[in-house]
Amino acid sequence: MARITFYGAAGTVTGSKYLVEAGKAKVLVDCGLFQGLKKLRELNWKKLPFDAATVNSVVLTHAHIDHIGFLPRFVRDGFRNKVVCTPATKELAKLLLLDSAKNQKRDADYLNRKKLSKHSPALPLYNAEDARRAIKRLKAVPRGEWRELLDPIWVRFHDAGHLLGSNMIEMEIRDRDPPLRILFSGDVGRYDAPLYFDPAPPPPCDYLICESTYGDRDHPQEDILDILAERVNKAFQRGGVMLFAAFAVGRSQQLIYLLQVLMHAGRIPRFPIFLDSPMAVDATKIFRTFSQDHDLSEGQLSPPSSVLDGPNVELVRDHERSKQLNRVTGPAVIISSSGMMTGGRILFHLKRRLPDPKNTVLLGGYMAAGTRGRDMQEGRSFVRIHGQDIPVRAAIDSVSGLSGHAGRSELLRWLKDLPKPKQTFITHGEPDSAASFAAALRDQYQFDTVIPQLGDSFELGE
Structure with a gap:
């Protein structure tokens, strides 16, 4: 039995x-x-x-x-x-x-x-x-x-x-x-x-x-490239920084790949992308090693190096450089982990960026109950980070196609x-x-x- x-x-x-x-x-x-x-x-x-x-x-x-x-x-x-x-x-x-x-x-x-x-x-x-x-x-x-x-x-x-x-x-x-x-x-x-x-x-x-x-x-029936272009252009009209809480493994690579496809096609302006996650940088090497498992049919970028390559992409490992990103002004995208905002460097970026209505926090994928991502998804006015209640004044947007x-x-x-x-x-x-x-x-x-x-x-x- x-x-x-x-x-x-x-x-x-x-x-x-x-x-x-x-x-x-x-x-x-x-x-x-x-x-x-x-x-x-x-x-x-x-x-x-x-x-x-x-x-x-x-x-x-x-x-x-x-x-x-x-x-x-x-x-x-x-x-x-x-x-x-x-x-x-x-x-x-x-x-x-x-x-x-x-x-x-x-x-x-x-x-x-x-x-x-x-x-x-x-x-x-x-x-x-x-x-x-x-x-x-x-x-x-x-x-x-x-x-x-x-x-x-x-x-x-x-x-x-x-x-x-x-x-x-x-x-x-x-x-x-x-x-x-x-x-x-x-x-x-x-x-x-x-x-x-x-x-x-x-x-x-x-x-x-x-x-x-x-x-x-169901996820909305949206073309991921269309919706991402719309979200990015709208965020930059506000004049601030777009902060994306992304899982270091998978979601980060998807997002940078799609942003590069859109820039290559002229659908969004060229802007700096900061990948603030040592693990995401390391994960990219693994993605390249197993490039035969990739479906890169969305654009004309040559696989596998295109996923994170480009002069506008900065891969941030150093903690001091991560802190310096507090001084970055828009238009720019900061991608950091963790995806549900339960820990890691994203919390320090949230403390810096959430109180400013010019900024945008972009959510992607499922947010489990009890996480900060779910709190923001549900429209909470404050989120608790490191024992402090941080006001949510930044625009909260989402891209469900990256789930x-x-x-x-x-x-x-x-x-x-x-x-x-x-x-x-x-x-x-x-x-x-x-x-x-x-x-x-x-x-x-x-x-x-x-x-x-x-x-x-x-x-x-x-």
Whole structure:
């Protein structure tokens, strides 16, 4: 008998962790960090209900922190086996895990210095050495090839179109004939998204674990180049600086690539672009290494170097240079991370730029509940940064076409030709989104849907 238990991304978007048990094998699909609301972040500190040392393998859908960010803590807690992923995910995970450890230490140090924490001292969830130990566990395997994790569990990867190296995971439990087939969607990408190819068709499965981040809504039907040109030109008419909070891996590269395409076509003026993220700069090298995974059909720029090249692009690594950007006047674009404005250099830029109505903050993609990005998206007059309430006077705008997540109609399109599974588990969505998408699958495709909550466990097969 096989069993799946949902230890993350169930009833919420983040913290992806699914434990599959079959025979003597225990495999964890994703090992993500909870983000957003305080009650979710506190789950990162709660002891897992299972022993990390008993898990035989971790397998990753992709490198975003809500899917890999708990790995250093998991290794600290006793996990000693391999973390299986694609080559691009391995390289990106090295950057993201070390950066996550650095950000946690920096945030803890800041809280201690300013005496803003009720804990004395405030501690990070893990440190850089924990991250390095986790990185040593990463094992890269190519897409499309079956791999045995531990008898009877086998997996293979298929392109999910969400991020460089991202996958859906096809799993077979081979202690029966025919094997029990489980499909983990990971995060499903958009169709015709810049830089990424369309998500591969889902293979037939007995059980489907499907994300629902945008399960209750669609992205506007807008041409991304048209809408980005309109937003940029409008922002510069105000005379200020455009600040874009972008994920350092993926979103930053997409944005600079598209801005360069628009400038090359004469649709927006030429202006300086400051990429204020050492990790984003490093990530670009990885993007170039895996340039065969890029779809650069939006413009005539020659791949792969065009993604971040240009005399108007400054790649900012140095912290002092980052602080000097406070003196930059428009027109200019500053791209900084993190994407949901939960930490990193973007917070210092927000403190400087939000109070000035000439500036524009451009949001792109999903903003989880409890993040500063969601607060601004919902029109809050103030956002809290480093213990201060910062007034939001800058214009808040958005470019939804840069979302890495399929909208509701795109998810339904992705699943349209999939033979009906025995059961479909709807995960990785806020409650309303998951419920709406589950209803759509029942109504349109007659799928038997379940919305698991944290800790729920299900037997699979007979």
